[in-house]
Amino acid sequence: MTAVTSRSPVSFLSGKPLRLIAAAILLVNGMFPALWILFTSLKTESELTRTPISWFPHEPTFANYMRAFSDQPLHLFLFNSFMVALLSTALTLFVSVLAAYALARLELRFRGLILSVIVAVSTFPLVTLLVPLFEIMRSLGFLNTWVALVLPYTVLSLPICTLMLISFFEAIPRDLENAAMIDGCTRIGALFKVVVPLCAPGVFTAGILAFVNAWDEFLLALSFNSNPSLRTLPVGIQLYQGEFAFPWPVISAALVVGIVPVAILIVIFQERVVSGLTAGGIKG
Structure with missing residues (x-):
């Protein structure tokens, strides 16, 4: 009979999958606000208030930096x-x-x-x-x-x-x-x-x-x-x-x-x- 081995919860919590999940959470938490500010700086005011919301600027402009x-x-x-x-x-x-x-x-x-x-x-x-x-x-x-x-x-x-x-x-x-x-x-x-x-x-x-x-x-x-x-x-x-x-x-x-x-x-x-x-x- 072949023994069925399963990973215990402890080994999962201390293993690579959890570390990858934690790294992904930290990356999203750290990068998302910065990217959102960057994308907002490239939008016009009309595009920013448009519904539904657009995540990326459709017509990027650097006029905001000049202003x-x-x-x-x-x-x-x-x-x-x-x-x-x-x-x-x-x-x-x-x-x-x-x-x-x-x-x-x-x-x-x-x-x-x-x-x-x-x-x-x-x-x-x-x-x-x-x-x-x-x-x-x-x-x-x-x-x-x-x-x-x-x-x-x-x-x-x-x-x-x-x-x-x-x-x-x-x-x-x-x-x-x-x-x-x-x-x-x-x-x-x-x-x-x-x-x-x-x-x-x-x-x-x-x-x-x-x-x-x-x-x-x-x-x-x-x-x-x-x-x-x-x-x-x-x-x-x-x-x-x-x-x-x-x-x-x-x-x-x-x-x-x-x-x-x-x-x-x-x-x-x-x-x-x-x-x-x-x-x-x-x-x-």
């Missing part, structure tokens, strides 16, 4: 967002590298308490910090400047970047730093000449996260800058809507333009980001 730059100073929004995100990312990486190295290497008395505070701070909802941050920026005279956004963005990105880099620094053998210091490097010199280059995937990953957080942030950018020349992209996009109308094709075109820089950044550093996330997940 996105002519109706509002989109180039200025992009410049402001890029500069704020770049400055906050650089400051975040500098501070988080020093903080993570201290927590990973130095014999700190209250290390556990410090890590607990970092984790707790990272869970605070942004809306609860809005009023205190606004009062601090106002008292320092930083409102309506890039600094009013750079400093809060740095503070908000520091916890996750610091926690991520700690696991990378702990995996670097101390002998490498000791050898560098024997050759004449200071501890700071050994950090930036030996440790940081060896942790490049983690540093790039932390930098990408900090940049994207600053690029996408809306609430603080709306509250701290009322100067039209300092508006960032998320705040500027809301200006396309009228009092009684929403030009969705033009708004979608502006969104596509805003997505492109981040997409290019991720594509360029894709290998480093993936290796950084994978290594951080294994070591953490």
Whole structure:
């Protein structure tokens, strides 16, 4: 008699079919909104409101992209967002590298308490910090400047970047730093000449996260800058809507333009980001 073998539910749940289904769900969930925005940006307003709904543009047009730059100073929004995100990312990486190295290497008395505070701070909802941050920026005279956004963005990105880099620094053998210091490097010199280059995937990953957080942030950018020349992209996009109308094709075109820089950044550093996330997940 031939034995009939059947796959158990456990083997199915941990097998290739479920992984493929999960990957398909993630792909659709991640790609569908982006594709829908792209298709909408290529439609005319009449085609967008036509019934039954059309998924693909029948007569693609790039006029919406021209309007996105002519109706509002989109180039200025992009410049402001890029500069704020770049400055906050650089400051975040500098501070988080020093903080993570201290927590990973130095014999700190209250290390556990410090890590607990970092984790707790990272869970605070942004809306609860809005009023205190606004009062601090106002008292320092930083409102309506890039600094009013750079400093809060740095503070908000520091916890996750610091926690991520700690696991990378702990995996670097101390002998490498000791050898560098024997050759004449200071501890700071050994950090930036030996440790940081060896942790490049983690540093790039932390930098990408900090940049994207600053690029996408809306609430603080709306509250701290009322100067039209300092508006960032998320705040500027809301200006396309009228009092009684929403030009969705033009708004979608502006969104596509805003997505492109981040997409290019991720594509360029894709290998480093993936290796950084994978290594951080294994070591953490």
